[in-house]
Amino acid sequence: MAEKAEAGTKPGKAPEEGAEKPLIRIYPEWCKGCGICVAFCPKQVLEMGEDQKAHVAHPERCIRCFLCARRCPDFAIALTDEEGRAVKKEGDDQ
Amino acid sequence: MMAVHLPYEHKYLRHKKKFPHVWCPGCGIGILMGSIIRAIIDLDWKKDDVVVSSGIGCTSRMPVYLDFNTLHTTHGRALAFSTGVKLANPTLKVITVMGDGDALAIGGNHIIHTARRNMDMTAIVVNNNNYGMTGGQFSPTTPEGARTSTTPYGMMEPNFDVCDLMSGAGATFVARGTVYHVMELDRIFKRAMEKKGFSVVEVLSPCPTSFGRANNQADPVDMMESLRDDTVTVKQATKMKQQDLEGKILRGIFRDVDVPEYLDRYEELCQRARERLEMNQ
Numbered sequence: 405m406a407e408k409a410e411a412g413t414k415p416g417k418a419p420e421e422g423a424e425k426p427l428i429r430i431y432p433e434w435c436k437g438c439g440i441c442v443a444f445c446p447k448q449v450l451e452m453g454e455d456q457k458a459h460v461a462h463p464e465r466c467i468r469c470f471l472c473a474r475r476c477p478d479f480a481i482a483l484t485d486e487e488g489r490a491v492k493k494e495g496d497d498q
Numbered sequence: 499m500m501a502v503h504l505p506y507e508h509k510y511l512r513h514k515k516k517f518p519h520v521w522c523p524g525c526g527i528g529i530l531m532g533s534i535i536r537a538i539i540d541l542d543w544k545k546d547d548v549v550v551s552s553g554i555g556c557t558s559r560m561p562v563y564l565d566f567n568t569l570h571t572t573h574g575r576a577l578a579f580s581t582g583v584k585l586a587n588p589t590l591k592v593i594t595v596m597g598d599g600d601a602l603a604i605g606g607n608h609i610i611h612t613a614r615r616n617m618d619m620t621a622i623v624v625n626n627n628n629y630g631m632t633g634g635q636f637s638p639t640t641p642e643g644a645r646t647s648t649t650p651y652g653m654m655e656p657n658f659d660v661c662d663l664m665s666g667a668g669a670t671f672v673a674r675g676t677v678y679h680v681m682e683l684d685r686i687f688k689r690a691m692e693k694k695g696f697s698v699v700e701v702l703s704p705c706p707t708s709f710g711r712a713n714n715q716a717d718p719v720d721m722m723e724s725l726r727d728d729t730v731t732v733k734q735a736t737k738m739k740q741q742d743l744e745g746k747i748l749r750g751i752f753r754d755v756d757v758p759e760y761l762d763r764y765e766e767l768c769q770r771a772r773e774r775l776e777m778n779q
Contacts, residue, residue, distance in 0.1 A: 436518065436522075437523055438523040438719075439524070440524060443722070474529070474532060474684075475722075476529070477521065477526060477528030478518060478519070478521075479513070
């Protein structure tokens with residue numbers, strides 16, 4: 405799980421151009437479509453899909469503030485590296 | 499295709515068995531559950547050292563999903579069970595999660611006496627203004643004038659201010675947060691859990707399905723926005739005029755005092771009793 409931080413993935417900074425990585429992942433099975441992440445994303449990265457689930461529409465705008473993941477009541481949003489979140493501690497993996 | 503990275507909170511969830519959870523779309527309980535997990539991660543507590551207990555209600559489903567030592571107990575009596583756990587093994591960190599009805603109506607007696615006794619525990623009171631699980635009846639925290647399924651013409655009784663009540667009853671740490679201000683909530687939970695003494699955190703959480711639908715706020719986003727617009731921090735409130743503060747709910751830490759803790763006093767009492775016994779022999 406522990407990956408090296410890729411360039412341009414520091415919290416609060418937009419990723420560099422050409423950096424191809426899906427920063428945000430949404431698990432459709434867990435998403436209940438409440439729309440909180442879509443409404444409160446400061447950069448309008450997410451959009452509501454026709455299936456009433458959140459979709460990542462503009463990943464390039466993401467500034468990695470992690471507010472969507474924190475405010476998701478269903479634990480359905482993941483950001484693909486651990487930077488900016490609580491430090492991952494060794495021996496914590498189970 | 500990149501490997502899917504689970505959010506780090508998932509390590510503390512029973513995510514293989516019980517998810518997706520039962521809470522309605524837009525319910526705030528999931529958000530504060532994440533907050534509790536992040537506070538515990540931040541404090542570096544081991545899973546086996548933490549006990550989460552709860553009573554009955556929407557909030558009280560939380561121990562089902564959390565991978566700690568968990569206890570799902572009778573309605574309103576979660577704090578009584580927690581007291582027992584803490585007395586039996588004082589090294590455990592005991593967190594009690596309760597809904598507003600669970601904590602203040604059914605368990606009202608337990609919560610004031612637990613606060614008075616001041617045992618080193620954390621109580622989290624999730625205030626969604628009604629009894630969500632049973633169909634949105636009014637609870638002791640339903641604001642005056644709000645409609646619920648049992649108050650179709652508006653609530654006529656005044657409501658409890660949980661923080662004032664708990665300060666009066668003697669809790670050593672009293673704070674209020676909302677699920678909209680989630681970063682602040684993480685910090686409040688951390689402070690509350692660290693505190694040696696009985697700490698109470700009231701968390702304002704939306705209930706779009708029951709309370710929201712009865713009050714023209716069926717959209718979870720509307721409810722989150724009203725949490726944002728209708729609350730001010732204690733610090734902001736000191737700079738605001740009296741008329742601007744009308745209708746606003748204060749959030750932040752209201753009380754943080756150091757009072758001798760129950761288990762310390764109990765140990766001291768045991769010591770005194772032993773000495774007396776030795777003297778008499």
